[in-house]
Amino acid sequence: MADLAGPTARTYTQGEFDSMSTASDAVRADVTEDIAPAAPARPRTLAEKVWDDHLVVKGENGSPDLIYIDLHLVHEVTSPQAFDGLRAEGRQVRRPDLTIATEDHNTPTIGIDKPIADPTSRTQIETLRRNCAEFGVRLHSLGDVEQGIVHVVGPQLGLTMPGITVVCGDSHTSTHGAFGAMAFGIGTSEVEHVLATQTLPLKPFKTMAINVEGTLRPGVTAKDIILAVIAKIGTGGGQGYVLEYRGSAIRALSMEGRMTICNMSIEAGARAGMVAPDETTFAYLKGRPHAPEGADWDAAVEYWKTLGTDEGAQFDAEVFVDADALEPFVTWGTNPGQGVSLSDVVPEPQSFTDPNAQAAATRALEYMDLRAGTPLKDIHVDAVFMGSCTNSRIEDLRAFASIIKGKQKADGVRVMVVPGSARVRLEAEAEGIDKIVEAFGAEWRFAGCSMCLGMNPDQLAPGERCASTSNRNFEGRQGKGGRTHLVSPVVAAATAIRGTLSSPWDLDNDQAHDEQKAQA
Amino acid sequence: MEKISTLTGVAVPLKRSNVDTDQIIPAVFLKRVTKTGFDDALFSAWRQDPEFVLNQEPYKSGKILIAGPDFGTGSSREHAVWALRDYGFTAVLSPRFGDIFRGNSGKQGLLTGTVSEQDVERLWAAIEANPGIEASVDLVARKATLADLTVDFDIDDYTRWRLLEGLDDIGLTMRDEAQITEFEARREPWRPKTLPVKI
Numbered sequence: 001m002a003d004l005a006g007p008t009a010r011t012y013t014q015g016e017f018d019s020m021s022t023a024s025d026a027v028r029a030d031v032t033e034d035i036a037p038a039a040p041a042r043p044r045t046l047a048e049k050v051w052d053d054h055l056v057v058k059g060e061n062g063s064p065d066l067i068y069i070d071l072h073l074v075h076e077v078t079s080p081q082a083f084d085g086l087r088a089e090g091r092q093v094r095r096p097d098l099t100i101a102t103e104d105h106n107t108p109t110i111g112i113d114k115p116i117a118d119p120t121s122r123t124q125i126e127t128l129r130r131n132c133a134e135f136g137v138r139l140h141s142l143g144d145v146e147q148g149i150v151h152v153v154g155p156q157l158g159l160t161m162p163g164i165t166v167v168c169g170d171s172h173t174s175t176h177g178a179f180g181a182m183a184f185g186i187g188t189s190e191v192e193h194v195l196a197t198q199t200l201p202l203k204p205f206k207t208m209a210i211n212v213e214g215t216l217r218p219g220v221t222a223k224d225i226i227l228a229v230i231a232k233i234g235t236g237g238g239q240g241y242v243l244e245y246r247g248s249a250i251r252a253l254s255m256e257g258r259m260t261i262c263n264m265s266i267e268a269g270a271r272a273g274m275v276a277p278d279e280t281t282f283a284y285l286k287g288r289p290h291a292p293e294g295a296d297w298d299a300a301v302e303y304w305k306t307l308g309t310d311e312g313a314q315f316d317a318e319v320f321v322d323a324d325a326l327e328p329f330v331t332w333g334t335n336p337g338q339g340v341s342l343s344d345v346v347p348e349p350q351s352f353t354d355p356n357a358q359a360a361a362t363r364a365l366e367y368m369d370l371r372a373g374t375p376l377k378d379i380h381v382d383a384v385f386m387g388s389c390t391n392s393r394i395e396d397l398r399a400f401a402s403i404i405k406g407k408q409k410a411d412g413v414r415v416m417v418v419p420g421s422a423r424v425r426l427e428a429e430a431e432g433i434d435k436i437v438e439a440f441g442a443e444w445r446f447a448g449c450s451m452c453l454g455m456n457p458d459q460l461a462p463g464e465r466c467a468s469t470s471n472r473n474f475e476g477r478q479g480k481g482g483r484t485h486l487v488s489p490v491v492a493a494a495t496a497i498r499g500t501l502s503s504p505w506d507l508d509n510d511q512a513h514d515e516q517k518a519q520a
Numbered sequence: 521m522e523k524i525s526t527l528t529g530v531a532v533p534l535k536r537s538n539v540d541t542d543q544i545i546p547a548v549f550l551k552r553v554t555k556t557g558f559d560d561a562l563f564s565a566w567r568q569d570p571e572f573v574l575n576q577e578p579y580k581s582g583k584i585l586i587a588g589p590d591f592g593t594g595s596s597r598e599h600a601v602w603a604l605r606d607y608g609f610t611a612v613l614s615p616r617f618g619d620i621f622r623g624n625s626g627k628q629g630l631l632t633g634t635v636s637e638q639d640v641e642r643l644w645a646a647i648e649a650n651p652g653i654e655a656s657v658d659l660v661a662r663k664a665t666l667a668d669l670t671v672d673f674d675i676d677d678y679t680r681w682r683l684l685e686g687l688d689d690i691g692l693t694m695r696d697e698a699q700i701t702e703f704e705a706r707r708e709p710w711r712p713k714t715l716p717v718k719i
Contacts, residue, residue, distance in 0.1 A: 056696065056699050056700055056703045057696050057699050062676075062677040062678055063678050064678055066693060066696055066699070066700075068700070068703050068704075068707075070707075070711050070712060071712050071714075077550050077551075077597075078550075078596065078597065078598065080553035080554075081553070081554070081555040081598075084553075084555070089690070091690070096714075096715060097713050097714055097715040098712070098713065098714060099714060100714040105547075105550075106551060118551075120551040120552065121551055123551070123553060124551050124552075124553055127553045138714050138715055138717060145719070146719065157718075158712075159712040159714060160712075161710075161711075161712055164711060164712060169596055169598075170595075170596055171594065171595050171596040171620060185596040185620055186596060186620065186623075187596055187597075187598035187601070187620060187623060187624035187627065188555075188598040188599075188624075189598060189624060189627035189628065189689070190623070190624075190627070192690065193689055193690050193693065196690050196693075196694075197690060197693045197694065197697075197700060198700065198704075199693055199700055201689060201692070201693060203676070203678075235538055235590055235593055236538075236589065236590040236593070236616050239616060239617075239618070239619055240619060266594075266620075267594075269590070269593060269618065269619065271619050271620075289718040289719050290712055290713070290714070290718050292709075292710035296709050296710040297710070299708065299709075299710055300708070300710035303708070303710075335538050335540065335593075356537040356588055356589055356637075357537075359536075359537065360536075360537050360538055363536075453542075453547045453595075454546065454547050454548055455547040455548065455550060455551065472540075472542065472594060472595075474540050474542040474543065474594060475542070475543060475565065476542065476543075476546055476565050477542050477547075480546070480565065
């Protein structure tokens with residue numbers, strides 16, 4: 001247990017988690033070697049099955065396995081040096097037909113018909129365009145109907161499927177694990193490696209089950225599950241693991257909700273997060289542009305149905321979360337593990353037993369300009385950001401719109417709504433969501449990473465405080481000196497209405513209060 | 521990649537945990553399309569504080585970074601490794617690293633050694649007793665030495681071997697190209713293809 005508790009892990013006192021345990025010492029590689037060829041098949045986890053089916057060369061004597069990569073997603077930030085490396089060695093892209101690029105990190109979300117104002121951003125985008133043209137890689141540029149955040153584009157095109165391996169030079173590649181794919185972020189050297197060989201040398205990951213049983217209350221969402229998990233195991237708790245999210249609360253989630261959860265696996269330090277494919281997955285995929293068709297579809301579904309973790313398979317660690325007890329969650333600090341229920345108060349640094357966690361909390365409170373003991377709901381915000389690869393899909397926008405519909409944003413709060421892709425934007429506009437957003441007093445933007453990270457014009461000013469549906473509350477992440485509270489789309493919406501960190505529950509209370517007053 | 525065996529240089533105590541890659545290099549510096557020249561970007565927000573360790577005279581020419589747990593968490597940006605390397609760092613010791621950061625380091629010849637939290641505390645104390653002292657990191661023996669203090673560090677065998685030999689991953693993989701081609705021949709037709717374009 002102790003080895004799972006990262007320095008940011010907090011002793012949880014609200015009874016939201018009933019237990020957490022590390023399983024036996026069964027290390028995956030050891031077990032594999034014990035199997036004689038004639039023995040009955042050893043029960044395996046979802047992650048092990050996908051791994052085994054992509055094994056090109058089994059590593060021996062401590063060397064890594066060589067794993068085949070089915071889908072390589074590329075964007076402008078982590079690829080220029082990789083293409084340069086290919087050129088320097090006279091290498092080609094081995095499988096352009098398994099590679100797809102989009103522009104997202106640097107791109108502005110207004111005035112997209114004009115040249116990009118920042119010359120270094122423009123150069124990076126132009127470099128991607130040149131590289132894709134030279135090496136024959138499919139690219140969806142700014143203005144293209146398929147452009148958008150790379151982790152929104154892959155699933156919506158039907159390229160992300162169960163049982164495949166997906167990589168991208170971006171840590172939030174874990175998003176695609178929602179389909180039962182093994183998906184993880186890589187560095188630029190590895191981008192070059194995959195471009196050249198369509199493989200990666202990798203050591204097997206350990207496996208951790210995150211069991212989420214129960215039913216979420218209205219107003220509690222996938223985002224709250226994952227923020228609570230990270231607060232529980234800490235930002236280092238998942239290091240070296242693939243997390244498999246299981247249990248009735250996960251099964252009940254839409255694909256969008258599962259993507260939100262898998263997306264933030266990296267914030268617990270994990271390489272990947274996965275959910276076993278089921279009818280929800282198949283229904284989401286069927287009919288998408290690149291989904292298999294006809295006999296291929298039938299063969300695929302038959303295989304996908306075999307991928308779930310076998311009865312009796314051993315995880316290296318297990319975590320249990322009680323979905324019934326979860327409340328809307330919010331971060332108070334500068335790493336995603338520093339979170340509590342919205343009904344809670346800013347914690348005392350002394351409440352952490354680990355001295356590193358104490359020091360980190362002290363520093364975080366100073367950066368966030370917060371005092372221990374302050375109720376989270378008393379905290380005023382300057383901005384609300386609704387977007388990012390965590391929460392910018394159509395269902396997220398619908399949830400946000402359902403709360404703000406017919407209301408006005410709080411005075412002095414800047415509210416920005418950024419769809420994850422050009423397609424999501426069109427879909428939302430067809431449903432009238434853009435009109436709801438604009439009538440609310442918020443900005444309706446074009447697709448991109450936007451205010452999730454300070455790489456494009458959408459940034460916080462120093463000292464500004466933001467309720468954000470994104471994934472990282474690191475110092476300066478949303479702009480130098482900016483202060484970030486990570487929240488769900490419905491908490492973002494309620495916060496935009498009230499001007500203080502709030503959930504839909506508070507709106508219900510406000511309404512009851514108003515009605516009472518009217519009656520009196 | 522150059523072969524590494526023993527690295528020596530000024531040791532720097534970075535007394536913080538959870539140093540994410542956004543702190544090592546903020547996103548604004550990721551717009552460059554080159555792989556070098558990131559030395560000014562390293563810890564750029566923190567370096568504006570005169571009290572920050574790299575602004576202290578004995579540590580300005582640091583080569584060996586001794587950091588708190590969970591160093592290099594967060595974003596996959598390899599620029600974090602390039603920035604450390606361009607500044608002059610050749611090795612980082614920490615009780616825990618972000619997985620992607622550690623992988624990236626191995627590809628770029630930056631040694632990342634895992635040491636116990638107690639040993640990090642001892643190393644910090646030894647450095648602060650003698651600011652500017654040099655550390656010696658012996659990859660063969662997996663030991664770091666600071667004056668009369670020697671601690672063990674951990675690094676996986678494969679990465680150690682590659683660093684010792686200065687080997688390039690793509691070259692190593694291409695020795696197995698026949699097996700890659702064979703694997704490709706048996707891939708099922710339902711697996712995704714980005715080309716031809718379907719919309």
